[in-house]
Amino acid sequence: MARNPERRTALLDAAIEVLAAEGARGLTFRAVDARAGVPTGTASNYFADRDALLAQTAVRVHERMTPDITAITGLLTQEPSRAVVTGLMHDLVRRMVAERSGYLAMLELKLEATRRPALRESLSRTVRDDLDANVRFHLATGLPGDEDTVRVLYLGLTGLLIEHFTLPDVLTGTPEALDALVETVVERALPSG
Structure with missing residues (x-):
């Protein structure tokens, strides 16, 4: 090799x-x-x-999609709040929109993993480790919500991004509509009070 x-x-x-x-x-x-x-x-x-x-493509996709911690440092210096979570979710969605090819490739890899047990095993481990790291980060930084909040945000934004990349005219035809839906997902996952 x-x-x-x-x-x-x-x-x-x-x-x-x-x-x-x-x-x-x-x-x-x-x-x-x-x-x-x-x-x-x-x-x-x-x-x-x-x-x-x-x-190895799955590993590379994750490398490309991993946030640069310096890009979100400003948000992390603020008092933990729903507004900070909203800012982090906006950053996530903007990164995925900028990394459109990577996101679509990951969708293809997930579909291919349904037919390839070894890929399913490695991809599941990578995604699970990533989700666990996000839960730890969320809790360690004192952001509002718990493990379930992080999972709901993950599921909500994953679904939103899939819809945005595959059928954008259904829900997110404009950047403003996408931003509004990100805010709605966070509001539902983290109700005020």
């Missing part, structure tokens, strides 16, 4: 773009090579098989 980390990352980023544009069925070594602009056969030098490519 080839060991150029920059090339590996470029190939994984190309795989994300292929998944987002063509779905899991379109994810082939040849398609990744073409998207990355490298000679045919390059991806097969970096990934033993399609399962390895899928698993």
Whole structure:
């Protein structure tokens, strides 16, 4: 297996773009090579098989979707409140909108995981660890709500983003509509008082 980390990352980023544009069925070594602009056969030098490519693409998607803590530091210096949670959720949605290909690729990976037990196992572990880390972060920073609040926010925003990326004209045809729905999700998860 080839060991150029920059090339590996470029190939994984190309795989994300292929998944987002063509779905899991379109994810082939040849398609990744073409998207990355490298000679045919390059991806097969970096990934033993399609399962390895899928698993490593899932890891790369999570790397790209992980927030930069410095970007939300301003929110975290404020007194913990529903307004801070709302700000964090707006930041999350803005990041996902900016990372549209990554989000769509993750949806494709989740669908593919229903057919591939090894991918399901690794992806479940990654998503569960991520959700657990979000719960710990929420509780450690003193934000209002409990573990169930974080889970409801996760489920609400996941559903909202899926709808936004797949059928935006149903609920979120404009950025203002998307922002308003984020606020509604937080209000329902964290009622005032």
